[in-house]
Amino acid sequence: MFEMGESKTSCARARSSMTTEASDFTKVIVMGAGAIGSYYGSMLSRKTDVLLISRRGHMDAVNSRGLEVTGAVEGTFDLDASTELGSIPGGSLIILTTKAYDIEEAVNEFRALLKPDTVILVLQNGLGNEDLVQSIVGPEVDVVRGLASTGVEFLSPGRIEVKLVRETVLPKTAVGEKIGRLFDLCGLGVQLSERMDVEVWRKLTMNCVINPLTALFRVPNTEIAVEGLREVRKGIVDECIRIAQKEGVILEGDLEGEISRAAASYSNISSMCQDIMKGRRTEIGFLNGKVSELGRRHGVATPVNDVLTSLIRFMEGKE
Numbered sequence: 343m344f345e346m347g348e349s350k351t352s353c354a355r356a357r358s359s360m361t362t363e364a365s366d367f368t369k370v371i372v373m374g375a376g377a378i379g380s381y382y383g384s385m386l387s388r389k390t391d392v393l394l395i396s397r398r399g400h401m402d403a404v405n406s407r408g409l410e411v412t413g414a415v416e417g418t419f420d421l422d423a424s425t426e427l428g429s430i431p432g433g434s435l436i437i438l439t440t441k442a443y444d445i446e447e448a449v450n451e452f453r454a455l456l457k458p459d460t461v462i463l464v465l466q467n468g469l470g471n472e473d474l475v476q477s478i479v480g481p482e483v484d485v486v487r488g489l490a491s492t493g494v495e496f497l498s499p500g501r502i503e504v505k506l507v508r509e510t511v512l513p514k515t516a517v518g519e520k521i522g523r524l525f526d527l528c529g530l531g532v533q534l535s536e537r538m539d540v541e542v543w544r545k546l547t548m549n550c551v552i553n554p555l556t557a558l559f560r561v562p563n564t565e566i567a568v569e570g571l572r573e574v575r576k577g578i579v580d581e582c583i584r585i586a587q588k589e590g591v592i593l594e595g596d597l598e599g600e601i602s603r604a605a606a607s608y609s610n611i612s613s614m615c616q617d618i619m620k621g622r623r624t625e626i627g628f629l630n631g632k633v634s635e636l637g638r639r640h641g642v643a644t645p646v647n648d649v650l651t652s653l654i655r656f657m658e659g660k661e
């Protein structure tokens with residue numbers, strides 16, 4: 343999943359009513375539309391109604407000027423945007439792109455509005471997010487885990503830049519395929535996987551390498567692919583491989599090499615680096631912090647991930 347190709351698409355300011363092929367969903371609601379959520383909202387608005395839910399400044403800008411997307415995707419997208427979700431129409435897809443630590447608050451906000459046919463797609467960084475969502479909404483709601491690796495930066499309210507487009511990984515299940523059809527219709531590349539557990543661990547390991555290192559040095563992803571950091575990357579990856587194995591997931595191949603090549607291709611600033619630069623809380627507890635936590639549970643030492651977690655927590659405290 344790290345080696346997907348780039349593509350450049352452009353789109354004029356247009357509403358979904360102008361489209362011809364139908365979506366299986368009546369509406370897409372993006373909860374927590376920061377950089378990555380706004381990117382998905384813009385692409386999906388090509389073939390379906392989209393509502394973005396996020397902070398006031400960003401939502402006001404989108405409502406007054408549209409969502410301006412530059413880079414690998416270009417266009418101004420006319421989307422509905424709000425700070426609150428009033429109702430969920432039947433047949434909706436909710437895409438959860440809040441920060442992982444906001445899951446409980448976000449899901450509790452819309453839990454009472456869910457319809458029997460609502461589908462929730464969890465497109466966040468981290469491990470175990472979908473289980474947490476499922477435990478809040480109950481077993482009768484369809485909760486699907488997906489993986490987003492497109493590099494997107496939040497420029498200013500109403501403006502994002504897409505630096506590198508990657509396929510979305512979805513489970514090869516009936517509901518995963520239904521989401522995949524919509525994504526495909528909208529020009530979002532999809533990879534269907536029968537081993538989401540492996541894909542989640544591979545993405546987690548990539549985030550454990552790229553996110554804290556870029557946040558500590560405040561550099562774009564490309565810069566941490568240097569030879570001088572190879573032992574550090576390898577230390578992080580080896581611990582992730584060991585803990586994944588304890589969790590029943592075998593990570594094969596030269597993962598450190600794959601992650602280095604992926605980092606070298608990403609000219610964007612990682613989400614954690616963007617958070618640190620804005621003085622915001624980070625997702626460290628769902629990434630390296632999670633690996634350390636599982637290490638303690640399994641009695642396996644994870645010194646490299648422990649140190650990175652402490653350093654990022656120290657920086658969060660300082661900001």
Ligand code: KPL
Nearest residue numbers: 491493552611612613614
């Ligand atoms: O997931 C990301 C993130 O920034 O959180 C990557 C894929 C590393 C892109 O920057």
